[in-house]
Amino acid sequence: MLQGKRQQHGGEAQPFQILEGSSLSTLRQMVASGAGVTILPATSVTPSEPTHSMLEFRPFSGVTPRRDIALVSRRNFPCPAALVALVGCLRRSELPGVAWSGAKERSRDRARPDEGPC
Secondary structure, eight states, rough: OSSSSEEEETTEOOOOOOOOOSSSHHHHHHHHHHHBBBBGGGOOOOSSSGGGGGOOOOOSSSSSSOOOOOOOOOOOOSSSSHHHHHHHHHHTTOOTTOOOOOOOOOOOOOOGGGOOOO
């Protein structure tokens, strides 16, 4: 999170101070208290948050930032069917601002939901 005011030391303008938070909720609360500005994923902006009315939300114009995430497990994970079920649930959730990339899956690494219980 960037603090909104430049600090003055010996008359010279210094770079913005960087503050860090360990969760999206903490960052939201820091901004609501006036500590600065931050960038949040669209999926974390919910009107039910207590600080929602204290914040101003501005979507990016033009090309928006993006990130790739992956679900990774060890080869001998004891319940691969649970991972397949999780991916299925996430794909069906229709999260705002989320686009699926259709990553290639190798058949030997992909578990089938009918492989039995964990």
